[in-house]
Amino acid sequence: WLREEATVEPYEELIITQKLHGTSVRLANTVVKRQLTKRERFARKFLGAEISEHSYDLVAGSRKAIKDPNNPNQDHYYNTDIWTDALAYYGGSIPKNVVVYRELVGYIPDGGPIQKGHTYGQPDGTYELYVYRVALITEDAELYDLGWDQVKDFCNRHGLHTVPELDRVPKGLFDVEEYNE
Numbered sequence: 001w002l003r004e005e006a007t008v009e010p011y012e013e014l015i016i017t018q019k020l021h022g023t024s025v026r027l028a029n030t031v032v033k034r035q036l037t038k039r040e041r042f043a044r045k046f047l048g049a050e051i052s053e054h055s056y057d058l059v060a061g062s063r064k065a066i067k068d069p070n071n072p073n074q075d076h077y078y079n080t081d082i083w084t085d086a087l088a089y090y091g092g093s094i095p096k097n098v099v100v101y102r103e104l105v106g107y108i109p110d111g112g113p114i115q116k117g118h119t120y121g122q123p124d125g126t127y128e129l130y131v132y133r134v135a136l137i138t139e140d141a142e143l144y145d146l147g148w149d150q151v152k153d154f155c156n157r158h159g160l161h162t163v164p165e166l167d168r169v170p171k172g173l174f175d176v177e178e179y180n181e
Helices: 038-047 082-093 148-158
Strands: 013-017 023-033 054-061 098-106 127-137 143-145 165-170
Touching (some): 023 082, 023 127, 082 127, 127 148
Antiparallel strands (some): 023 098, 098 127, 127 143
């Protein structure tokens, strides 16, 4: 906030949401390069057939890594690949060309808490995802974020949870100290 405060006019409304402590996860339904079959490679090379090298697929990622659900030989921070696990469970709710940014809170399915001291009442061995951002990817690889009310509408339509909204206040009435943990 201290970096951005000067860019916001005093009359502008701030929407304050709760920062949940877990692990960040990005889930997307986007265009990926696909492995062509031998038959497709042959048809393209010798018959001049137009074969698409791309298709839509679900992908997951953390803040620093993209997870390939089709690659079983990946390193994970936890014993379980909770990002790909979350993709398998929640991926069907993501339309094409959409990236959903979420915080995964609770417990690792085969172990302890995702973030010690911050399990948010989840039963042992379970987790929940809370959306804090939704972006659209254009054909030209441009990324456009939905506004917060659009994020809430998107989540309502797709059966997803958002991070808790704490308040809406004009910048002139905002006191960051009131919201510190």
